[in-house]
Amino acid sequence: MHAIVVEKPGGPEALVWAEVPDPEPGAGEVVVEITAAAVNRADVMQRQGFYPPPAGAPPYIGLECAGVIAAVGADVAGHHVGERVCALLAGGGYAERVVLPAGQLLPVPRGMSLQEAASLPEVACTVWSNVVDIARLRQGRTLLVHGGGGGIGTFAIQLGKALGATVIVTARERKHEQLLALGADLAIDYTSADFVEATRDFTEGHGADVILDIIGAKYLARNIAALAMDGHIVTIGMQGGRTGELDFGALMAKRGSISATTLRARPAKDKARIVRGVRDQVWPLIDAGAIRPIIDRTIPMAQAAEAHRLMESSDHLGKIVLLP
Ligand SMILES: NC(=O)c1ccc[n+]([C@@H]2O[C@H](COP(=O)([O-])OP(=O)(O)OC[C@H]3O[C@@H](n4cnc5c(N)ncnc54)[C@H](OP(=O)(O)O)[C@@H]3O)[C@@H](O)[C@H]2O)c1
Numbered sequence: 098m099h100a101i102v103v104e105k106p107g108g109p110e111a112l113v114w115a116e117v118p119d120p121e122p123g124a125g126e127v128v129v130e131i132t133a134a135a136v137n138r139a140d141v142m143q144r145q146g147f148y149p150p151p152a153g154a155p156p157y158i159g160l161e162c163a164g165v166i167a168a169v170g171a172d173v174a175g176h177h178v179g180e181r182v183c184a185l186l187a188g189g190g191y192a193e194r195v196v197l198p199a200g201q202l203l204p205v206p207r208g209m210s211l212q213e214a215a216s217l218p219e220v221a222c223t224v225w226s227n228v229v230d231i232a233r234l235r236q237g238r239t240l241l242v243h244g245g246g247g248g249i250g251t252f253a254i255q256l257g258k259a260l261g262a263t264v265i266v267t268a269r270e271r272k273h274e275q276l277l278a279l280g281a282d283l284a285i286d287y288t289s290a291d292f293v294e295a296t297r298d299f300t301e302g303h304g305a306d307v308i309l310d311i312i313g314a315k316y317l318a319r320n321i322a323a324l325a326m327d328g329h330i331v332t333i334g335m336q337g338g339r340t341g342e343l344d345f346g347a348l349m350a351k352r353g354s355i356s357a358t359t360l361r362a363r364p365a366k367d368k369a370r371i372v373r374g375v376r377d378q379v380w381p382l383i384d385a386g387a388i389r390p391i392i393d394r395t396i397p398m399a400q401a402a403e404a405h406r407l408m409e410s411s412d413h414l415g416k417i418v419l420l421p
Pocket of ligand 1: 267
């Protein structure tokens with residue numbers, strides 16, 4: 098088969114479409130013939146050599162895909178060759194075929210194309226596991242989403258609204274109209290406005306009950322300042338640095354919590370639990386049309402370099418999908 102390989106970690110030009118060995122399913126695994134895969138910010142870090150795949154994962158980049166099951170290993174129940182699926186991956190999505198634990202398969206949502214379905218597993222699992230499973234967002238609460246225009250952000254807006262929460266986002270101004278149309282109640286241009294003040298004003302001093310944070314160090318103090326009493330910050334990215342100073346006094350005054358998680362490094366059993374939670378709680382919302390895939394554009398997989406340039410420019414809105 099063909100896959101995108103990284104000949105030498107570096108810029109987008111490091112991504113090369115090359116012939117590689119075909120994957121074989123082990124016990125509990127399936128092989129999926131990929132129709133579409135989607136790009137995630139972490140893919141850029143892997144290309145640069147800063148985010149190696151976890152042990153046992155395919156060496157190629159790519160955290161989600163959709164396609165058709167091509168082979169089923171021993172001890173796999175409930176799946177068959179020819180089944181249309183989408184999947185959460187620990188790696189290997191930028192390829193014509195990928196092997197993965199069967200517990201990471203999800204059904205293709207009702208009426209959805211494989212191209213659309215490919216854009217959902219990683220963002221759905223990340224957002225649900227942090228915002229719902231950990232931070233317990235529910236109706237009537239306020240969710241602040243940093244990076245509202247990204248793949249994670251556009252999904253988080255829709256999940257927050259579907260759960261009956263008020264959703265505030267930070268994003269550059271030119272994305273605001275589309276994010277408000279997606280359901281965001283307030284969009285803050287982080288380049289010109291103070292999100293702490295804007296969040297406090299909008300919530301009449303209450304603050305955000307849950308903050309989905311992709312910035313890390315640079316926003317630590319301000320996230321605590323924007324937090325409601327008993328609120329929860331869930332940090333999933335370090336786009337603003339990894340080392341910050343935590344003011345325990347400020348956090349205690351809010352009776353606040355901070356969690357920091359990464360989905361990719363979780364063991365397969367843990368991922369399967371999250372995938373089950375997403376299938377039970379999020380897929381019905383997608384089937385009902387309350388959450389839809391937001392795809393900026395599709396790009397041939399052999400031109401993955403172009404997709405990475407776009408992601409690094411942050412000029413996309415939602416997801417970038419690759420077609421092998
Ligand atoms: N821990 C995990 O398990 C996990 C899983 C998936 C993703 N992530 C992380 O989640 C983050 C988002 O991923 P993604 O795939 O959705 O990337 P993405 O599509 O590139 O979205 C990120 C967006 O953040 C915005 N942004 C940049 N600086 C910002 C700032 N200071 N304040 C607010 N927004 C800012 C950019 O848009 P504008 O500047 O144009 O508004 C950009 O489009 C990444 O850091 C990724 O590593 C973590």
